[in-house]
Amino acid sequence: MTFRIPLSSPDITQAEIEAVTAVLRTPHLSLGPQLAAFESELAAYHSVEHAVAVSSGTAALHLALITLGIGERDEVIVPSFAFIATVNAVLHVRATPVFAEIDPITLNLDPVSVGQAITSRTRAILAVHTFGVPADMTALQAIAQQHNLALIEDACEAIGAQLDSHPVGSFGDLAVFGFYPNKQLTTGEGGALLCRDSRHALRLRSLRNQGRTGADWFDYTEPGYNYRLSDLACALGRAQLGRIDEILSSRSQAAARYWNLLAGIPGLECPQLALARRALSWFVYVVRLPEDVDRDHVRNALAAQGIATGRYFPPIHLQPAWRAHPQAGFERLPVTESVARRTLALPFFNRITADQQEEVAAALKKALRYD
Numbered sequence: 428m429t430f431r432i433p434l435s436s437p438d439i440t441q442a443e444i445e446a447v448t449a450v451l452r453t454p455h456l457s458l459g460p461q462l463a464a465f466e467s468e469l470a471a472y473h474s475v476e477h478a479v480a481v482s483s484g485t486a487a488l489h490l491a492l493i494t495l496g497i498g499e500r501d502e503v504i505v506p507s508f509a510f511i512a513t514v515n516a517v518l519h520v521r522a523t524p525v526f527a528e529i530d531p532i533t534l535n536l537d538p539v540s541v542g543q544a545i546t547s548r549t550r551a552i553l554a555v556h557t558f559g560v561p562a563d564m565t566a567l568q569a570i571a572q573q574h575n576l577a578l579i580e581d582a583c584e585a586i587g588a589q590l591d592s593h594p595v596g597s598f599g600d601l602a603v604f605g606f607y608p609n610k611q612l613t614t615g616e617g618g619a620l621l622c623r624d625s626r627h628a629l630r631l632r633s634l635r636n637q638g639r640t641g642a643d644w645f646d647y648t649e650p651g652y653n654y655r656l657s658d659l660a661c662a663l664g665r666a667q668l669g670r671i672d673e674i675l676s677s678r679s680q681a682a683a684r685y686w687n688l689l690a691g692i693p694g695l696e697c698p699q700l701a702l703a704r705r706a707l708s709w710f711v712y713v714v715r716l717p718e719d720v721d722r723d724h725v726r727n728a729l730a731a732q733g734i735a736t737g738r739y740f741p742p743i744h745l746q747p748a749w750r751a752h753p754q755a756g757f758e759r760l761p762v763t764e765s766v767a768r769r770t771l772a773l774p775f776f777n778r779i780t781a782d783q784q785e786e787v788a789a790a791l792k793k794a795l796r797y798d
Contacts, residue, residue, distance in 0.1 A: 428730070430730070430733050430734060430735040431732075431733035431734070432733060432734045432735060432774045432779075432783050432786065432787060433735050433774060433776070434609075434735040434736065434737050434772060434774055434775070435608070435609035435711075435774075435775065435776045436776040436777075436778065436779075437608040437609075437613050437776075438674065438776065438777035438778055439663075440666075440670070442666045442669070442670070443663050443666040443667065445666075446662040446663060446665060446666040447659050447662050447663050449662065450658050450659050450662045451659070453658075455658050456657055456658055456659060457655055457657045457658055458636070458655065458658075459658040460658070461658035461659075461661040461662045461665065462480060462656065462658055462661045464661070464665060465478075465480055465661035465662075465664050465665050465668070466478040466479060466480050466619070468665060468668055469604075469619055469621070469664075469668065470621065472594070472668065472671070473594045473596045473597050473602075473621055474593075474594060474597055475596065475597050475602075475621045475622065475623055476622070476623050476625065476628075477621065477622050477623070477624075477625065477627070477628035478619050478620070478621050479619060479620045479622070479628055479631040479632055479635065480617065480618070480619045480656040480660075480661060480664075481617070481618050481619060481620065481631075481635050481654040481655070481656055482616060482617060482618065482635075482653075482654045482655060482656055483605065483607075483616055483617060483618045483654075484512060484581075484583040484603055484604060484605020484606070484607070484618035485512040485515065485516060485605075485618070486618055486635070486652070486654040487583075487603035487604065487605070487618040487619060487620045488512060488513065488516035488553075488579075488581065488603050489516045489519050489520070489652075489654075490620060490631055490634050490635065490652070490654065491516075491579050491601040491603055491620055492516060492517065492519075492520045492522065492551070492579070493520060493634060494601065494627050494630050494631055494634070495550075495551060495577045495579070495600060495601065496550075496577075497517075497520050497522050497550050497551055497577070498520050498521060498522060499520075499521040499522065500522075500523070500548060501520075501522040501523070501548060501549075501550040501551070502522065502523045502524075502525045502546060502548045502549045502550060503517045503522050503523070503524055503525065503549075503550065503551045503552070503553050504525050504526075504527050504536070504541050504544050504545070504549060504551070504552045504553065505517065505524045505525070505526060505527070505553045505555075505743075506526070506527060506529055506535070506536050506554075506555055506557070506763070507526040507529075507742040507743045507744040507745075507758070507760055507763050508529050508534055508557065508740050508742060508743075508763045508766065508767060509555045509557065509581070509740060509743060510583075510740060511743055511746065511748070512583075513553060513555060513581055513743070514743050514749065517553070518752070518754075522550070523548070523754050524743075524754070525544050525546075525549070526544075526743070526744050526758050526760060526763075527540040527541045527543075527544045528540035528760050528761075528762050528763060529557075529760075529762055529763050529766070530563075530762075531762050531766065532699070532702070533557070533560045533561075533562065533563070533702065534557045534558065534560065534766065535554065535555065535556065535557050535560060535561075535562035535563065536552070536554050536555070536562055536563075536567065537762075538563055538566035538567055538570060541567065541570055542570055545570075545574055545576075549574065549576060550576060550577060551576055551577040551578070551579060552567055552570065552571055552576055552577070552578050552579070553579045553581060554567050554578065554579070554580055554581065554599070555581040555583075555584070556580065556581065556582050556584060556585035556588060556595050557584065558584055558698070558709075558710050558711055558713060558739070559584050559585045559587075559588050559611070559707055559708035559709050559710040559711075560585070560588070560702065560705065560707055561585065561588050561589065561590035561595050561704075561705045561706075561707075562580075562590075562595075563590075564578075564580070564590055564595075564598035564599070565590070565591070567598075568598060577600050577601075578598070578599040578600050579599050579600065579601050579602070579603070580595060580596055580598055580599035580601070580602035580603065581602075581603055582595045582596045582602050582603065582604050583603060583604055583605030583610070583618070584605075584610070584708075584710040584711075585708050585710065586604055586610070586611050586612050586671070586708060587611065587671055587675045587706075587708040588705070588706060588707055588708035589705065589706035590704060590705055590706075591704050592706075595708075596621045597621070600622070600624075600627075601620055601621070601622050601627065602620065602621040602622075603618060603619070603620050603621075604618055604619045604620075604621070605617075605618045606618060606619070606660075606664060609711075609776075610710065611671075611674055611675065611678065611708060611709075611710060612664065612667045612668060612671060612674065613663070613664075613667060614656065614660035614661065614663050614664040614667070615660055615663060616660070617656045617660045617661075617664065618656075619656075633648065633649070633651060634649075634651045634652060634654070635651065635652060635653075635654040635655055636651060636653075636654075636655055637650075637651040637652065637653060638650050638651030639651065674777055675708055675709070677777045677778070678708075678709040678775070678776075678777060679707070679709055681709070681712070681775060681776075681777075681779050681784065682698070682700060682707075682709045682712055682775075683700060684781055684784050685697065685712050685773065685775075685784055685787075685788070686700055688784060688785060688788035689714065689788055689791070692791075692792060692795060693717070694716075694717030694718070694719075694720075695714055695715070695716065695717060695795070696714060696715035696769075697714050698712065698713060698714070709775070711737075711739055711772045711775050712772065712773050712774075712775040713739050713770050713771065713772045713773075714770070714771055714773060715766065715769040715770055715771075716769045716770075716771055716795075717769075717795070718769065720769075720795060722738070722768070722769070722771060724794065725771060725791070725794045725795065726738075726771070728790065728793070728794035729787070729790050729791065729794060732786075732790045734774060734786070734787055734790055735774055736771055736772060736773060736774075737771075737772035738767075738770065738771070738772070739770055739771075739772040740767060740770070741767060742760065742763050742764060742767045744758040744760060744763075745764070773787055773791070774787055
């Protein structure tokens with residue numbers, strides 16, 4: 428279905444078009460200078476030593492787990508309120524996802540619940556910076572150190588966010604980013620890993636390219652993957668990264684406009700514009716509907732007006748794909764389930780106009796019978 432006001436829309440300017448076109452005039456469409464430059468600029472932006480670009484955020488998660496030695500019979504603590512790629516990556520390495528509860532304000536892993544989920548088989552914590560809100564990495568770092576666990580940041584939704592003035596992606600043993608078209612920064616498809624350890628960076632670069640090492644194309648030290656990111660995508664990413672402050676500012680302004688339009692609706696919970704210790708990176712704009720409202724009715728009412736919405740996120744532990752898995756248990760996550768029943772993502776992207784947001788707000792009020 429085509430919507431007049433889409434849920435998301437990439438922001439591609441002439442600068443991006445020219446950057447990609449320039450690559451097409453060279454012989455380097457993959458593993459060329461744009462890749463190295465994009466990685467260097469990503470690392471510098473996050474104040475870490477190394478960045479490794481790959482084909483997707485999911486590929487980045489997969490390689491992070493392999494590089495940290497996570498495998499069969501290991502447990503990885505994850506949120507259920509997340510995109511399913513987080514759990515799929517754990518399953519790819521034959522490890523077991525263990526779901527922990529989320530904080531009702533930040534919608535990120537609750538450190539208390541994480542501590543309660545640790546067993547003798549726990550090897551890692553995979554923290555998602557949900558919707559661009561930084562997780563409590565200080566508390567999670569302390570838990571990881573106490574129990575000798577790896578700590579991975581899934582920052583796919585949070586480029587530019589900060590905790591205590593430090594960028595997300597600079598806290599974990601490894602951090603992953605995704606650059607799908609709905610993200611703040613896009614390379615079309617693509618992702619990246621950040622790391623401090625040069626040995627990790629070396630292995631990640633090998634694994635993304637079929638396990639290749641050395642100067643000869645046919646020298647391989649271990650089985651790897653085709654997780655390369657083309658120079659075309661990297662050129663697009665560099666142009667976007669050069670505009671990142673402008674991009675984040677436009678999204679922050681759009682979030683503030685929604686707050687002014689929606690904050691007075693009875694029973695509707697809007698995301699906070701500011702949270703202690705945190706600088707937010709607005710990935711999506713997700714409201715929580717009143718408890719007695721039928722979300723499907725609201726979605727259908729807005730769709731009838733040509734307005735797209737989304738269910739961000741159906742809990743993973745309740746998904747059919749997980750419930751049918753041999754490792755599935757009988758998790759009960761009341762905060763996650765309560766929040767997820769009520770969430771509704773509204774149209775949100777760099778160039779959404781004030782007029783479009785006013786139309787969304789009017790349609791939402793009408794659907795909620797508060798017009």
